Amino acid sequence: MVICIRNQAIVFALHGALLYATFAKGLPPSIRVDAKLPSLEEFVRDLFFSVLSREALFYSSHRILHLRPLYRRFHKQHHKFTAPVAFSSQYAHPVEHISANVLPILLPPLLLKSHILTMWVFVAFQLIETSTVHSGYDFFGGAAKKHDRHHERFDVYFGGIGLLDYVLGTDEREDRRRGKKD
Structure with a gap:
C-alpha cells in the first residue's frame, strides 16, 4: 500500500511540475480546457488514437x-504478485511506474492536444482496465486470465488490450499450435 501511495505522490508531483513549467513559460496547457465540448468525430478519433498509442507505448x-x-532491477517488484489484486497494478518501482504506467497513458492525449473530457474518459478507461486485469475478475473477454498467465509465465501477454501480443506472437496461440502446455 505504501508503494502505491508513493507512486501516486510521484504522479501528483510530476503533474504539478508540468503545470508550473507550462504556466511559468506562459504556454497554453497541452490539454484543451474549454467550455465547448469536442465534436463526436474528434472525441472518437482522439480516444481511438490514444488507446492504440497506449498499447504501443x-x-x-x-x-x-x-x-x-x-527485470531484476525494476520490474521484479511488480511480479511479486503471482495472483494479482487491483492494488498490484501500481505496485511498481518508480522507474517502471513512470515509464510503463504513467507515460503511456499521459503522452497520447497530450500529444494530440485532446479536450479535457476526452482525456478523462481515456484515463478512466485505462484505470478500469488495469485494475480489472489485476483483480482476477474477468470482465473483459479473458483479459484478467491473460494477465494472470503473464504473472505465471513472464513470457506472454505484455500488452494492455492484446493487439500487439496477437500481432507480435506473444500471446499463447503459437504454444497452442505446437501443443505446448506450460
Missing part, C-alpha cells in the same frame, strides 16, 4: 522491462 516499455537486467 505500454507493450514496448513492458517488454523492455522483461529484459534480464531491467
Whole structure:
C-alpha cells in the first residue's frame, strides 16, 4: 500500500511540475480546457488514437522491462504478485511506474492536444482496465486470465488490450499450435 501511495505522490508531483513549467513559460496547457465540448468525430478519433498509442507505448516499455537486467532491477517488484489484486497494478518501482504506467497513458492525449473530457474518459478507461486485469475478475473477454498467465509465465501477454501480443506472437496461440502446455 505504501508503494502505491508513493507512486501516486510521484504522479501528483510530476503533474504539478508540468503545470508550473507550462504556466511559468506562459504556454497554453497541452490539454484543451474549454467550455465547448469536442465534436463526436474528434472525441472518437482522439480516444481511438490514444488507446492504440497506449498499447504501443505500454507493450514496448513492458517488454523492455522483461529484459534480464531491467527485470531484476525494476520490474521484479511488480511480479511479486503471482495472483494479482487491483492494488498490484501500481505496485511498481518508480522507474517502471513512470515509464510503463504513467507515460503511456499521459503522452497520447497530450500529444494530440485532446479536450479535457476526452482525456478523462481515456484515463478512466485505462484505470478500469488495469485494475480489472489485476483483480482476477474477468470482465473483459479473458483479459484478467491473460494477465494472470503473464504473472505465471513472464513470457506472454505484455500488452494492455492484446493487439500487439496477437500481432507480435506473444500471446499463447503459437504454444497452442505446437501443443505446448506450460
